[in-house]
Amino acid sequence: MNYSLSLLDEYRSLFPILQSKVHLAACSQGALSIHVKQATEKYVHSLMMEGTNWSEAIQNVEESKRKFAQLIGAEIDEIAVMTSVSDAISAIATSLSYDEGKNRIFTTDMDFPTVGHIWLAQRQNGAEIHFLPTKEDTIYPEHYERYLDGNTLLTSIADVSYYNGFKQDIAQISKIVHEKGSLLLVDAYQSAGHYPLHVKEMNIDILVTGTRKYLLGIPGIAFLYVKKELAETLTPRITGWLGQEAFASLDLHNLCYGAGTRRFETGTPSFISAYAASSALDLFLDIGVERISEHCRKLADFTVSYGVEKGLRPAGSLSSKQRGIMTAFYIDKAQEVEKSLRTKGILVSSRKDVIRMAPHFYNTTSDIEQAINEICKIQ
Ligand SMILES: Cc1ncc(COP(=O)(O)O)c(C=O)c1O
Incomplete structure (x- = not known):
């Protein structure tokens, strides 16, 4: 399954980091667009x-x-x-x-x-x-x-x-x-x-x-x-x-x-x-938050279902209504796992005993699959 970006695809190219990394850490620091870089310059x-x-x-x-x-x-x-x-x-x-x-x-x-x-x-x-x-x-x-x-x-x-x-x-x-x-x-x-x-x-x-x-x-x-x-x-x-x-x-x-x-x-x-x-x-x-929200909701629901299918345990409520778009999974040695994923070009964010995966409009289901598959290899 791929909630392909159709409408949002065009925006991916604005984020250079996506060419070499899977960025799922918007709960900590979101990806920077070339426009933001130009503005600071x-x-x-x-x-x-x-x-x-x-x-x-x-x-x-x-x-x-x-x-x-x-x-x-x-x-x-x-x-x-x-x-x-x-x-x-x-x-x-x-x-x-x-x-x-x-x-x-x-x-x-x-x-x-x-x-x-x-x-x-x-x-x-x-x-x-x-x-x-x-x-x-x-x-x-x-x-x-x-x-x-x-x-x-x-x-x-x-x-x-x-x-x-x-x-x-x-x-x-x-x-x-x-x-x-x-x-x-x-x-x-x-x-x-x-x-x-x-x-x-x-x-x-x-x-x-x-x-x-x-x-x-x-x-x-x-x-x-x-x-x-x-x-x-x-x-x-x-x-x-x-x-x-x-x-x-x-x-x-x-x-x-x-x-x-x-x-x-x-x-x-x-x-x-x-x-x-x-x-x-x-x-x-330009994009509209409603549209971003719809895309991210699908990614978040996919994160939970794919994670559970692969044997991970999500933290927090399982009801979609009670979840933001960030999904946290209980992971042993979460900080070490975060570091290890980083060496593979996958950016997630750990807190205490969880790994947080926070997609945005520039993410795809394939990003999430890659991150979860990598976590499962390490665990
Ligand atoms: C929900 C929430 N509130 C507040 C903060 C702290 O923000 P600041 O460092 O800008 O004070 C954070 C930082 O991660 C946060 O996630």
Whole structure:
């Protein structure tokens, strides 16, 4: 069986790495296109030859925000650029007031460690942190119903788990979270780019993601979406000149936060990453996330069925609805297996006791067969 690329085939040639390697590691770092390479070279070249390229660089930052906003159905002034997902979550965590009676933060046992660290650090500001438990590799929506209460200020969850690919039903959870009077923060680092996200339809208050995984950029830029009405009620405690209303006026003595979500920006962002992000986002807007999602879904389902057929044990739920497109298999000595596959030109990503295989629109079923066959030879 080959879910041949038909429509997506034309895009494979944009990724030079695919000529010599099987790339299944978008959960860690996505493949880079020649367009992204050209965009980063343009930045370096103009800096080297012109001495300064500030206006053009700022324009690339704004373009990357505009394109990301379009991707998730938001307005540009609801997006801020940050340097990492950790910084984006911290910007929110340090803007909240943890008043008695409304100071509980709920996150889950399945979130990326940085999420736990950031919220736990807010205990010194009066926050009470709770972790929703995981049962049989699953987080049940009923748990949100059972554990959240009127004291819950914010619920911070991952759309898709970095570890086992478990996918939550964000629209359903959003309803429960809001009925409890809590804000909803979604970490979409493992879903943005291959899964359609409509922040308004899903009623997400805050969304964070970075650009180096499925968005096919490089490290240094992450996006923070905050619903405009909410953003303007929050007062950043971490700030800087680019977060001010009139930053160009260089007013040292007055603090006047910018409109919308830009108020969370601080200092000069990683411009080169913004060039990369802006160029990479063009591909998503061109192809369409729905189309990418459809292709990746088939690849993900194939990964599970082929892996099981070959005797591998997938982590996480087996229900297609509860899986992102990354599949994790329990593998002995996962780190060593990852290294061994790399020597054969197959890029996967290990975490603890699993090997993660994360396809994208540039992958085929043959890539997955090759990776699984190689793992089976080693095991
Ligand atoms: C789901 C998720 N959230 C957050 C992070 C951390 O992102 P950053 O290093 O940009 O803070 C990662 C990194 O792998 C991740 O997978």
